[in-house]
Amino acid sequence: MEKGTSFLFAGVHFNKKKFSTDFSRFQKKKENDELVENLSLNENRESDESEEEEKDEEKVRVKKRKRKAVGSGPSESVEGFSVFKSSKSVEATVKEENEKTEKKLSQEKKKFYQQQERDALFRKEHNIHVAGNTVPSPLTDFEELSSRYGCKAKLLRNLADLGIKQPTPIQRQAIPILLSGRECFACAPTGSGKTLAFVCPMLMKLKPASKDGVGAVILCPTRELASQTIRECKKFAEGSKFCIKLMTKQLIRKADLSKFSCDILVSTPLRLKLAIRKKKLNLSRQVMIFNV
Numbered sequence: 027m028e029k030g031t032s033f034l035f036a037g038v039h040f041n042k043k044k045f046s047t048d049f050s051r052f053q054k055k056k057e058n059d060e061l062v063e064n065l066s067l068n069e070n071r072e073s074d075e076s077e078e079e080e081k082d083e084e085k086v087r088v089k090k091r092k093r094k095a096v097g098s099g100p101s102e103s104v105e106g107f108s109v110f111k112s113s114k115s116v117e118a119t120v121k122e123e124n125e126k127t128e129k130k131l132s133q134e135k136k137k138f139y140q141q142q143e144r145d146a147l148f149r150k151e152h153n154i155h156v157a158g159n160t161v162p163s164p165l166t167d168f169e170e171l172s173s174r175y176g177c178k179a180k181l182l183r184n185l186a187d188l189g190i191k192q193p194t195p196i197q198r199q200a201i202p203i204l205l206s207g208r209e210c211f212a213c214a215p216t217g218s219g220k221t222l223a224f225v226c227p228m229l230m231k232l233k234p235a236s237k238d239g240v241g242a243v244i245l246c247p248t249r250e251l252a253s254q255t256i257r258e259c260k261k262f263a264e265g266s267k268f269c270i271k272l273m274t275k276q277l278i279r280k281a282d283l284s285k286f287s288c289d290i291l292v293s294t295p296l297r298l299k300l301a302i303r304k305k306k307l308n309l310s311r312q313v314m315i316f317n318v
């Protein structure tokens with residue numbers, strides 16, 4: 027402005043002495059203006075600074091509030107009444123529970139390993155050799171059949187009547203394996219009681235007098251062995267409703283075996299093959315035993 031209007035005063039001389047009073051007045055005003063300007067500038071600067079300070083303070087206050095909320099937050103208790111558990115107490119309870127489960131697991135593991143050790147010693151004592159993972163514990167006596175597997179008293183009575191008091195090694199180990207629903211491949215000398223080892227679990231698992239086809243099949247390599255096996259089976263199932271049949275020539279001569287049903291069928295491989303192929307024997311739900 028001053029630059030723009032300066033040409034208006036070109037050549038004009040201002041007599042400061044003559045108008046000294048006016049000049050002094052203007053001078054004072056100028057100083058005042060400068061002062062006011064400075065003051066306003068300072069004020070602005072101060073206000074800016076104070077605004078910044080206020081903002082900083084506010085930030086600190088917010089931070090403090092947040093910290094407080096995290097530290098105590100909703101867990102603050104109200105005069106002996108805690109609405110939510112504090113994070114520390116939750117951590118402590120979780121830790122306690124973890125320790126408890128770990129302790130329980132380690133105890134269970136310990137029990138399992140102790141049982142495995144006992145089983146190994148027992149097997150060694152009775153000359154039983156096993157292969158496979160977590161093989162069920164061998165039977166110590168026939169009473170265990172009722173305590174461990176809920177065997178009916180009738181079967182145990184039949185065994186006692188036959189003079190069968192203690193299980194043979196093959197029976198000790200094969201019976202628990204078959205009752206646990208696992209496959210079993212077992213070898214033992216002649217006359218060591220293999221028949222009872224597989225017939226006992228069958229009699230315990232099958233529902234007697236079922237009309238739903240064939241329950242179980244015992245395959246024997248020869249007719250003599252098949253006859254011997256069925257004799258044994260009938261002895262063990264004495265007095266029960268189990269239907270145990272031998273695949274004879276007469277049975278094969280029947281035109282249609284699709285509706286044939288029995289609980290245990292004892293057969294030789296060839297006769298069974300004939301019955302399935304030509305006489306439509308239904309073996310959809312049976313348990314297959316190979317007695318060789």
Ligand SMILES: Nc1ncnc2c1ncn2[C@@H]1O[C@H](COP(=O)(O)OP(=O)(O)OP(=O)(O)O)[C@@H](O)[C@H]1O
Binds near residue numbers: 197215219220
């Ligand atoms: N735990 C037992 N205690 C006493 N006698 C038993 C026991 N188990 C089975 N027997 C009897 O021993 C005899 C022979 O058993 P079994 O025919 O089952 O032997 P096996 O091993 O099947 O013989 P094979 O190899 O000839 O088929 C049978 O008369 C049976 O009743």
